[in-house]
Amino acid sequence: MENYIELKNITKHYNDQRIILDDLSLSMKKGEILSVVGPSGCGKTTLLRCMAGLEGHEGIMRMNGTDLSGRTDSRGIVLMFQDSLLFPHMTVLENVTYGLKMKKIVKRERIQSAREMLAKVDMSDHEKKFPYELSGGQQQRVALARALVTKPDLLLLDEPFSNLDQSLRYELRQYVRDVLVEEEVTALFITHDKEEASFMGDRLAVMGKGRIQQVGHPEVLSIQPCNPFVARFFSEGLVLEEGFIPTQKLTLIPSGSPSKDIQMEGEVVNESLEYGKKIYHIRVPHLAQTITIPSSEEHNFTKGTSITLKYTENNIHYFDEVRKIKKGGDGENEIVAYS
Amino acid sequence: MNLKITALILIFSMFLAACNSEGNGEPQTSKVPDQKWEDIEQEAEGSTVNLFMWGGDNGINRYIDDWVAPKLKENHDITLKRHPMDTNEFIQKLQTEKKAGKDKGTIDIIWINGENFKNAKENQLLLGSFASKLPNYEKYINQDKNFTKSDMGTDIDGMEAPWGNVQFVMWYDSEKVKNPPKNMDELKKFVKEHPGKFTYPNPKDFSGNAFLRHVLYEKTDQDPKLNEKDDPSWLEGEDEAFWKDLKEISPHLWRKGKTYPESLSQLDQLYSKGEVWFTLGFNEARGEGLIKDGVFPPSTESFVLDVGSIGNTHYLSIPFNSPNPEGAMVAINFMESPEAQLAKMDPSMWGEGMVLESDRLPKDIQKELQALNRGDTVLSTKELEEAYLPELNSTYIDWIKEHWLNEVVQK
Amino acid sequence: MIKNIFLKTLLVLSIILTIGPILLVAIQSFSFRWVWPDLLPQRFGLRAWKAVFEDPSLLQALGNSMMITAAVVMLTMVISMPAARALAFEQFKGKTVIETILMLPLLIPLLFIVMGLHLTMIRFNLADTLAGVILVHLLPCVPYAIRILRTGYERVGTKWYEQAIVLGASRQKQFWTITVPMLMPSIRSAIVLTVVITLSQYALTAIIGGGIITTLPIIYYPYFNSADQPIIAAFTLLFAVLPILFWFVIELICRSVTTMIRQP
Ligand SMILES: Nc1ncnc2c1ncn2[C@@H]1O[C@H](COP(=O)(O)OP(=O)(O)OP(=O)(O)O)[C@@H](O)[C@H]1O
């Protein structure tokens, strides 16, 4: 299937010339929800602002085959900001009809669509209220309604739940995902929470250092990262220079146990509970890395114990660039070096 | 964004233009019309004449708006428009127009005298010698009188035509003062007995200065040098008595002499409210209207000082760039006509004295003049004439202004 | 309870403080000899008002004053709104220079440069014209308006504009749906200040209008140079009516604009 959204070689710097987006490329299918995760300050918001037309940039942006370069008012892309940004001088209904009004939809129709959308986000009873009369979660739902009611070709969501407490966030994200799926909206969802990203997205993109590092199904990303950055940021496991061993493939044995597998020395520095299971936090001095591994029934370690991690050659998922060389260097002479 | 830039450029360019604009070339000044008077009158017919004058007196404004303008329309089909503007301002306006080479201005007649005339004449802001062209000037004004030749020491050369003669008098509230002090000795005694009830405006003000000129006359025993010499430097050493008396009364004046009224109008207000018991000023008849309007108390009376009463003349003139000099001349001529001058004396309007020679007037006007009651507060013509003192050269005004601050105030 | 009484006293006091002087001026304008310490004038009369209304240029002056005020308010806003927005939100070369230039009319008395202005106006054939007077009145008005509006824009920030843009609002729509309602307090103060400044310009009007453009201050200010208190009072009242009138009109426009925008 043809790509619905196509970003190519997007480069962006602000006035201070520091490069924020560095030759970034990304594509999306129609009706797809793509989550983007990345560390704070890596340029996620900047990317969305570029896509929404709020910032100038270099590179090509295409939607449904048409070029989006040049700031236009009606590119059919709606951005939901971190704060709900409901216009404080308008009621809920007025807020939701705003986008339709800008599209010059007649009054009766726009009120009807707005009411339908408000019903979908369960806010029908509040249409006459002003934003300050709503709770944070309600405000976000109205903001979602306001964004969706215009039937955007692409919806950009910039950490819409980050200002909410956890239980509300869990409730709301289910909600939002359902509405997005139901409305068949193509959406780009940004977060710095891995778990939320995998929850919301059909696919997931890891962003770092101004570009998209890897795109794929969350499960694939967690066991087959394409480079050390993704491995460190997203995947759970041991990051070697040339590849990655997912946590599931690691076996924890007491230090000094004989084994023909590859071994790595470590130390239990802490332990915690997750879903009723004990989790070991293990520091691996050799790799300067701390990983978490669930406990097994075989062994029981206490804090401060030295242990050994073992895995086989087969368990290693080699990073792309190493694989190219292994295949005989038929890649385009890429440098085998990781920063 | 574009709009903003345009706007800023607009403002900026106005500043720039303002900074580097210099007069471009010698303006070609309009000339005094030299046709026969009948032709001038004909030319002026149907035109508009713009008269610029101070506009702060309702009586004067009424005289122009309600009497002169309609009559001028009726007799000459001239529309007279009065524009209230302070003298300094229209002189400044003319000066800038001169600099910019604007040879078609907006002012046809200005009301002017003394220092402003000197200033205007020196800066060539006036049309030229036109007075002798006016039939009424020739016919009714005594050309031997000094006020046709010199305006406070500046040669007139026909560049302004006399409009009104006024004399300096003092007013007092007869309910509060029985025998007003008429010389410095009496005044010294009076202010000590009635502290705070007398003051005079700061000599920056023309009338306040005039009061001091009277004191100067008195304290130099009307030294003939006052009228003969243009330069007050001879007063050095001979002015002790003058300053001594002023210093002596100062602490007994209104507000203990710490401040003086800034202007005649401020003194008038003080008098009006009864804070002080005296006011003063040119135009012997100006009390009439003010009493009628309830500004001055009805018990107001006037008197002249023992030393005499300085007479001051004010004039009408035509600026260099008058767009309608013919109309201006016809209008000025009309304002110097016997009927206009007589109407001006009517206390219900302006009330000030005429510049015409009374025995040259037509018989009927003479009769009316005799019958005219200028009002109870106006002294008799005889008394005023006897007290008449000539105005001093304007250099004395400056001399008083300068020294007064040091001698009287900074004590 | 005590606080309540205190507040009420304050309220009454402030009403007295605002109404009081106006009342005094009103009485003064009808008075005939009102001398301290008399509580009331000796007699009342219509003389002052008659004199004011008999002035043959009064109607023209009123008309001119209103026309100039309306034009100056409009031009000031047209210039100041985009300028203030740019100064608040955008970084560009020469911004500090422009900021300084905009401060100048507030720091240097305009009379200082009035002669240069007059020369300029003569050169552009704008001296002694209504247009010239309107243009020159912009000088004292625009810097104040820009300052007020700029603070308004800065307070509101860019985020609402971005939200509006994202929802498809054009520049013009942004103006009506974001700027107007959100900056309304600033717009209102800018307009009121402009009205007051332009209405009370005497010297600029006198020089640039050359006395030909008669406005209310042109016929009113000379009376300050007289002892005729009732006339001064009558003019003052008349003078005070104009800004109030404008204020009503502005308020009316603001209200209707706001309700129009708020259509869902
Ligand atoms: N207007 C701006 N001018 C200059 N630099 C900016 C501007 N906005 C953002 N930046 C810089 O760009 C970089 C990326 O910012 P951005 O807001 O896109 O990060 P982010 O990935 O959204 O981070 P977070 O997860 O914390 O929201 C940051 O280093 C930031 O300092």
Ligand SMILES: [Mg+2]
């Ligand atoms: Mg962000």
